[in-house]
Amino acid sequence: VAGLPGYLDGADTFYDLPLSLQITDAILISAGLYWLLIAYAIERLRTLTRSATVAILIPTAVFSLPHLPAWGPGPTVTLAVSTLILTLVYLWRRDVLALILADLSVDIYGILHSQE
Numbered sequence: 001v002a003g004l005p006g007y008l009d010g011a012d013t014f015y016d017l018p019l020s021l022q023i024t025d026a027i028l029i030s031a032g033l034y035w036l037l038i039a040y041a042i043e044r045l046r047t048l049t050r051s052a053t054v055a056i057l058i059p060t061a062v063f064s065l066p067h068l069p070a071w072g073p074g075p076t077v078t079l080a081v082s083t084l085i086l087t088l089v090y091l092w093r094r095d096v097l098a099l100i101l102a103d104l105s106v107d108i109y110g111i112l113h114s115q116e
Contacts, residue, residue, distance in 0.1 A: 015111075015114045019111070019115065022111045023108065023111060026104060026107035026108060026111060027104060029107075030100050030103040030104040030107060031100055033063065033103065034086075034090075034096050034099045034100045034103065035096060035100075037059050037062065037063050038059055038083075038086070038087055038090055038096070038099065039090060039096040041055075041058070041059040041062075042055045042056065042059060042087065042090065042091065043055075045058055045059070052091060055091075056084065056087050056088065056091070059083075059087065060080055060083045060084050060087055061080075063079075063083055064076055064079050064080035064083055065080075067079055086099050086102065086103070
């Protein structure tokens with residue numbers, strides 16, 4: 001979208017932060033995402049709508065779609081698919097800590113490899 005920074009601009013800004021702040025950011029975002037947007041939202045929506053499908057699709061869309069203007073369709077679809085997979089894993093195992101650690105491991109890997 002014209003006038004909006006692209007994914008790489010935001011990534012460059014993030015990677016310019018001190019390493020300790022990058023890791024703190026990854027921890028807080030991973031924990032917040034999976035506790036609030038996935039676990040809490042899914043459980044509440046499933047109770048309210050009695051539909052697992054609705055409980056899966058709404059949080060996935062709420063998390064993924066705001067990334068579209070800045071990231072573009074390719075990274076946003078990738079994010080939506082990975083969020084959908086982890087959401088299904090949550091419904092299967094009900095283990096939010098495992099999701100947080102999975103997301104965090106990918107983020108930390110990316111952060112550490114950006115330091116090279």
